[in-house]
Amino acid sequence: MAKDKKVEKITDMEEDFAQWYTDVVTKAELIDYSGVKGMYILRPYGYAIWENIQSMLDKRFKELGHENVSMPMLIPESLLQKEKDHVEGFAPECAWVTMGGSEELTERLCVRPTSETLFCDHWSHVVHSWRDLPKLYNQWCSVMRWEKTSRPFLRHREFLWQEGHTLHATAAEAEAETKQMLEVYAECCEKWLAMPVIRGRKTDKEKFAGAEDTYTIECMMHDHKALQSGTSHYFGDGFAKAFGISFSDKDNKLVTPHETSWGMSTRIIGGIIMTHGDNSGLVLPPRIAPIQVIIVPIAQHKPGVLDKAAELQARLKAAGLRVKTDDSDNSPGWKFAEYEMKGVPLRLEVGPKDIENGQCVMVRRDNGEKTFVAFDELEAKTAELLDAVHDGMYAKALKNMEEHTYVAHTLEEAKAIQEEKGGFVKTMWCGDLACEMRMKDEAGMSSRCRPYRQEHLDDKCACCGKEAKEMVIWGVAY
Amino acid sequence: MAKDKKVEKITDMEEDFAQWYTDVVTKAELIDYSGVKGMYILRPYGYAIWENIQSMLDKRFKELGHENVSMPMLIPESLLQKEKDHVEGFAPECAWVTMGGSEELTERLCVRPTSETLFCDHWSHVVHSWRDLPKLYNQWCSVMRWEKTSRPFLRHREFLWQEGHTLHATAAEAEAETKQMLEVYAECCEKWLAMPVIRGRKTDKEKFAGAEDTYTIECMMHDHKALQSGTSHYFGDGFAKAFGISFSDKDNKLVTPHETSWGMSTRIIGGIIMTHGDNSGLVLPPRIAPIQVIIVPIAQHKPGVLDKAAELQARLKAAGLRVKTDDSDNSPGWKFAEYEMKGVPLRLEVGPKDIENGQCVMVRRDNGEKTFVAFDELEAKTAELLDAVHDGMYAKALKNMEEHTYVAHTLEEAKAIQEEKGGFVKTMWCGDLACEMRMKDEAGMSSRCRPYRQEHLDDKCACCGKEAKEMVIWGVAY
Numbered sequence: 002m003a004k005d006k007k008v009e010k011i012t013d014m015e016e017d018f019a020q021w022y023t024d025v026v027t028k029a030e031l032i033d034y035s036g037v038k039g040m041y042i043l044r045p046y047g048y049a050i051w052e053n054i055q056s057m058l059d060k061r062f063k064e065l066g067h068e069n070v071s072m073p074m075l076i077p078e079s080l081l082q083k084e085k086d087h088v089e090g091f092a093p094e095c096a097w098v099t100m101g102g103s104e105e106l107t108e109r110l111c112v113r114p115t116s117e118t119l120f121c122d123h124w125s126h127v128v129h130s131w132r133d134l135p136k137l138y139n140q141w142c143s144v145m146r147w148e149k150t151s152r153p154f155l156r157h158r159e160f161l162w163q164e165g166h167t168l169h170a171t172a173a174e175a176e177a178e179t180k181q182m183l184e185v186y187a188e189c190c191e192k193w194l195a196m197p198v199i200r201g202r203k204t205d206k207e208k209f210a211g212a213e214d215t216y217t218i219e220c221m222m223h224d225h226k227a228l229q230s231g232t233s234h235y236f237g238d239g240f241a242k243a244f245g246i247s248f249s250d251k252d253n254k255l256v257t258p259h260e261t262s263w264g265m266s267t268r269i270i271g272g273i274i275m276t277h278g279d280n281s282g283l284v285l286p287p288r289i290a291p292i293q294v295i296i297v298p299i300a301q302h303k304p305g306v307l308d309k310a311a312e313l314q315a316r317l318k319a320a321g322l323r324v325k326t327d328d329s330d331n332s333p334g335w336k337f338a339e340y341e342m343k344g345v346p347l348r349l350e351v352g353p354k355d356i357e358n359g360q361c362v363m364v365r366r367d368n369g370e371k372t373f374v375a376f377d378e379l380e381a382k383t384a385e386l387l388d389a390v391h392d393g394m395y396a397k398a399l400k401n402m403e404e405h406t407y408v409a410h411t412l413e414e415a416k417a418i419q420e421e422k423g424g425f426v427k428t429m430w431c432g433d434l435a436c437e438m439r440m441k442d443e444a445g446m447s448s449r450c451r452p453y454r455q456e457h458l459d460d461k462c463a464c465c466g467k468e469a470k471e472m473v474i475w476g477v478a479y
Numbered sequence: 480m481a482k483d484k485k486v487e488k489i490t491d492m493e494e495d496f497a498q499w500y501t502d503v504v505t506k507a508e509l510i511d512y513s514g515v516k517g518m519y520i521l522r523p524y525g526y527a528i529w530e531n532i533q534s535m536l537d538k539r540f541k542e543l544g545h546e547n548v549s550m551p552m553l554i555p556e557s558l559l560q561k562e563k564d565h566v567e568g569f570a571p572e573c574a575w576v577t578m579g580g581s582e583e584l585t586e587r588l589c590v591r592p593t594s595e596t597l598f599c600d601h602w603s604h605v606v607h608s609w610r611d612l613p614k615l616y617n618q619w620c621s622v623m624r625w626e627k628t629s630r631p632f633l634r635h636r637e638f639l640w641q642e643g644h645t646l647h648a649t650a651a652e653a654e655a656e657t658k659q660m661l662e663v664y665a666e667c668c669e670k671w672l673a674m675p676v677i678r679g680r681k682t683d684k685e686k687f688a689g690a691e692d693t694y695t696i697e698c699m700m701h702d703h704k705a706l707q708s709g710t711s712h713y714f715g716d717g718f719a720k721a722f723g724i725s726f727s728d729k730d731n732k733l734v735t736p737h738e739t740s741w742g743m744s745t746r747i748i749g750g751i752i753m754t755h756g757d758n759s760g761l762v763l764p765p766r767i768a769p770i771q772v773i774i775v776p777i778a779q780h781k782p783g784v785l786d787k788a789a790e791l792q793a794r795l796k797a798a799g800l801r802v803k804t805d806d807s808d809n810s811p812g813w814k815f816a817e818y819e820m821k822g823v824p825l826r827l828e829v830g831p832k833d834i835e836n837g838q839c840v841m842v843r844r845d846n847g848e849k850t851f852v853a854f855d856e857l858e859a860k861t862a863e864l865l866d867a868v869h870d871g872m873y874a875k876a877l878k879n880m881e882e883h884t885y886v887a888h889t890l891e892e893a894k895a896i897q898e899e900k901g902g903f904v905k906t907m908w909c910g911d912l913a914c915e916m917r918m919k920d921e922a923g924m925s926s927r928c929r930p931y932r933q934e935h936l937d938d939k940c941a942c943c944g945k946e947a948k949e950m951v952i953w954g955v956a957y
Contacts, residue, residue, distance in 0.1 A: 033604055034604075035550070035551045035601070036558050037551055037555060037588060041550035042548065042549070043548055044548060044605075045548055045616070048548050049547070052547060066521035069526050070520065070525075071521035071526050071529075071621075072513070073518035073519070074552075074590075074621060074623075074637055075574075075637070076514075093580050093581065096578065096579050096588075097575045097576060097578035097579075098577075098590065099576075100574065100575035101580060101625035102571050102574075102625045109578070110515060112576065112590070123511055123513070127511060127522075143549075143552060143620075147579035161549060164843070212672055324757075407556075411586055
């Protein structure tokens with residue numbers, strides 16, 4: 002019964018991308034629906050992807066001097082209200098605890114949508130002297146945003162993330178931290194997830210509630226829509242002032258410190274699916290795949306086959322790889338389909354004939370390419386092939402982004418591109434909110450970012466024709 | 480300023496144990512108070528202890544075949560109510576979310592106090608066949624219990640923990656899992672935390688709400704009170720029936736599976752503090768100490784001293800140890816006190832004279848013992864000394880437990896022991912709740928467990944004089 006379900010075909014992505022996405026998420030056993038709308042269960046395979054991303058990011062954060070902490074999940078309403086822009090941005094989406102046991106609370110408590118207010122409150126207790134700075138903190142937790150619509154990984158009412166919060170003696174130091182952490186996210190996407198990114202700064206309209214500046218990495222999905230994949234915020238001293246944080250500097254003068262925060266969430270798993278997936282299911286980047294190599298024994302009842310499979314598994318495991326053998330009584334064909342659905346980067350087939358020839362067959366998930374690998378080259382070739390899969394996936398995603406990024410000189414042109422082809426549209430911009438709103442209202446695109454890599458396309462703003470300040474990338478975003 | 484605070488002496492434990500505890504928790508920078516009563520901030524040093532326990536437990540869980548998942552933090556009231564004993568036990572302590580954004584929810588949602596109901600609901604979706612079993616799941620998260628009183632680590636309204644939940648085809652398999660996981664906790668305490676434990680089963684009165692059987696490990700604190708340090712529950716098929724979980728067995732018959740759950744929380748950090756701490760502060764078990772060796776350079780302005788300290792640090796780090804050098808401008812005496820407060824197991828002192836002699840000084844935190852260690856034996860001797868600290872701590876804690884465990888034959892005798900000496904009291908018990916209640920009401924002790932290691936002290940129940948069924952250990956518990 003379970004078998005039949007799995008060989009059922011998923012919807013073609015060209016036919017209905019949204020349905021394809023939902024099919025992949027459920028049939029690859031990443032997620033189950035819970036009894037509360039917008040809250041999802043991360044099943045073992047889905048959670049294992051997050052664990053791998055988490056362990057690599059956590060290591061990187063610590064190398065850069067950050068320490069993990071744990072803040073409460075509830076924020077008193079009065080604390081949330083201390084920074085005015087911040088509360089305006091988040092209060093409409095807060096879930097509120099109003100009862101403890103059978104008693105009504107005297108002040109309602111919001112389930113954290115983000116924890117800037119909690120970190121600031123804590124720092125106001127413990128930061129006194131320049132010796133106490135910088136504070137380089139991070140926490141792994143879940144946050145809650147009571148949104149109307151929801152979608153697995155992309156928009157949860159509760160989602161897992163990490164939130165970094167740092168406090169610095171000077172603005173320059175805080176700005177450097179903000180940019181450094183964006184670069185950590187960019188490298189995570191490029192080097193571990195095989196996702197090319199555009200690095201840039203958000204416009205004032207799109208920045209985080211309470212921030213002076215928000216830096217972002219933007220990725221293009223297979224359907225040419227954008228996914229904001231990680232953000233890093235520079236707060237100046239706004240929060241510190243609102244929360245009364247100050248310190249004595251080396252000259253014994255009382256100074257206000259500067260703050261940053263930065264986050265990446267399970268949303269990125271939605272990005273992985275929509276960047277790399279195909280009509281056979283998930284395609285996972287090798288460096289974070291829960292299973293990197295699936296061994297499928299062929300004619301496994303024949304003598305020696307399962308022994309050889311076990312030997313190869315032990316060797317690959319000893320080489321530090323995540324490897325599994327499926328010796329269940331399902332057919333090889335069923336197994337091929339199953340692990341293609343689950344996006345395992347490499348399949349290793351080994352049968353009696355292979356053993357005779359002293360070799361096995363390796364099949365790449367990203368392009369189906371077969372390679373014969375001699376047993377005595379197993380470890381080296383497997384590592385090479387995994388790198389090749391990574392590189393191939395990155396190149397394919399980059400090609401998709403480059404081929405669907407266009408230049409427009411007028412709003413009409415931008416609109417036509419969006420309607421006919423989709424993708425990213427680059428235009429010059431005067432910096433006015435009014436023009437940004439027109440692009441949204443008339444062409445259906447939001448500003449994704451003001452990219453680090455500026456180009457001079459024109460002298461004039463594509464919307465109003467006034468003098469242009471900078472280039473913006475526009476797109477339709479998840 | 481910050482300096483002066485730290486050399487302030489903490490309260491003597493003999494004078495006021497509760498105040499000593501609070502002093503240690505705050506002065507070792509483990510915890511800060513948040514704006515919500517009973518919710519605490521785990522500061523970097525406190526959280527790092529939890530991270531070390533977590534990583535060791537997580538590895539062990541995975542070796543035993545468990546997989547991590549993530550469940551939502553909110554439980555609809557109707558779901559919580561499906562198992563009657565369970566909801567009775569937990570509903571009085573639930574915190575309730577009643578508003579999402581500006582709208583009142585049609586059904587209130589409780590912040591999970593524990594997640595049995597969520598796991599069962601999920602399994603009712605995904606378990607169909609014997610091929611789907613066992614499910615061996617675990618999650619790392621925080622849970623909420625709206626209790627009246629609170630105390631750092633020991634009783635939080637929100638605390639971090641792991642909760643394992645497993646589902647099995649047979650009762651025997653589920654019972655074996657329950658006992659296996661208790662043994663994992665027992666070994667964690669004994670081998671990593673240097674805490675001796677008593678393994679046993681709870682009485683019906685003390686077992687988990689909804690469980691058929693609760694297994695427990697009980698530790699004795701320095702003040703002779705008990706701390707329940709980890710529990711493992713066997714549910715039979717009660718939850719599975721309440722949630723309509725069933726599967727087709729190999730003969731295609733529909734069968735109800737059996738369930739377990741088991742948890743360990745940040746409470747154990749309170750246990751570490753109260754088992755090992757002394758009047759100089761924290762004493763941390765070497766295997767989970769965030770800093771295992773603190774290097775204090777002596778006369779650090781003299782040529783060569785800081786270089787040598789850096790070299791020794793690099794060598795110990797390369798040997799896989801967690802090591803830090805304090806080369807701040809604070810005095811050596813201040814540093815000694817600071818890292819004693821923080822419970823660092825070994826202090827390494829190195830100055831010009833030591834360098835001349837080709838050696839350094841190692842000082843044990845647990846007993847103050849000094850050892851001269853030749854530079855060329857650094858790694859081997861450090862590992863030996865860390866093991867010796869672990870063994871010394873365990874032996875000291877075991878001695879405390881053994882010397883304060885008594886036998887009583889009557890309730891009066893038990894009461895007198897508790898009043899005069901405190902500690903654990905062993906008596907025979909008939910198995911009746913009435914006798915258990917009398918021990919509570921008249922001698923102030925709750926049943927800690929019915930230990931695995933039964934002894935025959937007497938033929939009769941210490942309370943009622945009727946025929947005894949088994950031996951119980953009683954105590955005053957945190």
